[in-house]
Amino acid sequence: MKIPFHFKVLIGFILGILFGLYFKNDKVLEIKINEDVKIIKDIESISLCSHECLEFKQAEIKKEIINLDKKIKSKDFKTLSFKFSGREEIFSIQDIKYLKVKKNIYDLFEVIGKIFIRLLQMISVPLVVASLISGVGSIGDMNKFKKMAFLTFSFYFVSTVAAIVLGLVLVNLFKPGVSDSFTASSFAFSSAVNAGFDLKTFLIDMVPQNPFKAIAENNMLQIIFFSIFVGVVLNSSDKEKVKTFLSLTDTVSEIMIKIVINVMKIAPMAVFCLISSVIADAGSDMIRKMFFYMGVVIGGLLIYLFGFYSIYIKFLSKTSVFEFFKGVKDVMAVAFGTSSSAAALPVNFECCEQNLKVPKSVTGFVLPLGATVNMNGTAMYQAIAAVFIAQIYGINLSLYQQTVIVVMAVAAAVGSSPIPGVGIIMLVMILNSVNIPIDGIGIIIGVDRILDMFRTVVNVTGDSAACVIIKDRISETK
Numbered sequence: 001m002k003i004p005f006h007f008k009v010l011i012g013f014i015l016g017i018l019f020g021l022y023f024k025n026d027k028v029l030e031i032k033i034n035e036d037v038k039i040i041k042d043i044e045s046i047s048l049c050s051h052e053c054l055e056f057k058q059a060e061i062k063k064e065i066i067n068l069d070k071k072i073k074s075k076d077f078k079t080l081s082f083k084f085s086g087r088e089e090i091f092s093i094q095d096i097k098y099l100k101v102k103k104n105i106y107d108l109f110e111v112i113g114k115i116f117i118r119l120l121q122m123i124s125v126p127l128v129v130a131s132l133i134s135g136v137g138s139i140g141d142m143n144k145f146k147k148m149a150f151l152t153f154s155f156y157f158v159s160t161v162a163a164i165v166l167g168l169v170l171v172n173l174f175k176p177g178v179s180d181s182f183t184a185s186s187f188a189f190s191s192a193v194n195a196g197f198d199l200k201t202f203l204i205d206m207v208p209q210n211p212f213k214a215i216a217e218n219n220m221l222q223i224i225f226f227s228i229f230v231g232v233v234l235n236s237s238d239k240e241k242v243k244t245f246l247s248l249t250d251t252v253s254e255i256m257i258k259i260v261i262n263v264m265k266i267a268p269m270a271v272f273c274l275i276s277s278v279i280a281d282a283g284s285d286m287i288r289k290m291f292f293y294m295g296v297v298i299g300g301l302l303i304y305l306f307g308f309y310s311i312y313i314k315f316l317s318k319t320s321v322f323e324f325f326k327g328v329k330d331v332m333a334v335a336f337g338t339s340s341s342a343a344a345l346p347v348n349f350e351c352c353e354q355n356l357k358v359p360k361s362v363t364g365f366v367l368p369l370g371a372t373v374n375m376n377g378t379a380m381y382q383a384i385a386a387v388f389i390a391q392i393y394g395i396n397l398s399l400y401q402q403t404v405i406v407v408m409a410v411a412a413a414v415g416s417s418p419i420p421g422v423g424i425i426m427l428v429m430i431l432n433s434v435n436i437p438i439d440g441i442g443i444i445i446g447v448d449r450i451l452d453m454f455r456t457v458v459n460v461t462g463d464s465a466a467c468v469i470i471k472d473r474i475s476e477t478k
């Protein structure tokens, strides 16, 4: 019997959760002090001190521990101390001969998971360039292109605002931050993170000075701008002259899709590796503590995914809701496993073109653009997270401030890159705009990676929904 692909991914996912809950990813340190070798486990916090101390707690320990050796060698600090298993040990940095993090099975899982994501990312730039050029270049009728562009941007904008408003309604209704299960001071977030969105810079930066540099640096917006421009010009060029070039771009996109089909063979295993690491890193204690907050975010995302997208599909397209979800289940599985819209993009092409019969001229434009600017899940998550943090700090947000959150979350969704964890970084600018302490990010960072999986599914499904809607709207007016 042949097991369907999404079912294999689901098995990988469930086994991954069980494995991650059972086998914790504890970082065990081996440290040599003069002639003694010590093993340190169950670390609660790490401090590096000279005149002042730098302290890492909670989720930061996992990130910082890998760089600890470098920090020690930099000679900027005099002592290193650990709180672990209820006690504290302080070492003089001079006496430390070496310090290494012991390898465990999750190091191997990381290799498999990261290779899988990279394989998908490897395809996305050539695929976006080839599909956009061949898609836009073979439209022929420029009025049709203008209509498609207008519909795409309108749908992306309206659906993003709807997602943010739904998020705000839910977080104000359930108030997950008004609870005594935690206080703001029980979490620490000391790293200075800064991010901002400036429309002027955004517009200027969209135009590449050198398209090859944009391609080499993976700058999606610049790549999209250049490819659309080439496509538009091809339409007004002598058909005979550009025929070979157009068929070349078409072949390149075919080849990329074939590569995707092969890469997907390892998806169930890769998803197992990725999910088990995420769960093992977050730890069941953290998940329990943040249960209510996670429930509101995940609940909102699921309502949007199955409720709002169904409404959009039912009323704006000719495809049935069932057909739609059946057609996109593979890309949903990949988005969930990788937390990256960029990695899921090649699979989205395959789902929309093969299963939902969306023509290349539509997928080629709508999908790459959507993966970069349309992030309904991220926008909703940011709105909920911002108000949740405000609730914990006892800050009451006025209607005006919540409107500012809507505007900023739209900008943040446009500005977020389609890769894991970016949503939480962009959250900084939203918090800044309504004066919520950015340290609050320390509260939610521990479970962010889990929520990232859900919001990425909503992000990519929004792009597929746009494809189906635009396909039907355009064919109606032919």
Ligand code: ASP
Pocket: 339, 340, 341, 342, 375, 377, 378, 416, 417, 418, 419, 420, 421, 422, 423, 424, 452, 455, 456, 459
């Ligand atoms: N991981 C998300 C995506 O790639 C972005 C984010 O919200 O962090 O779509």
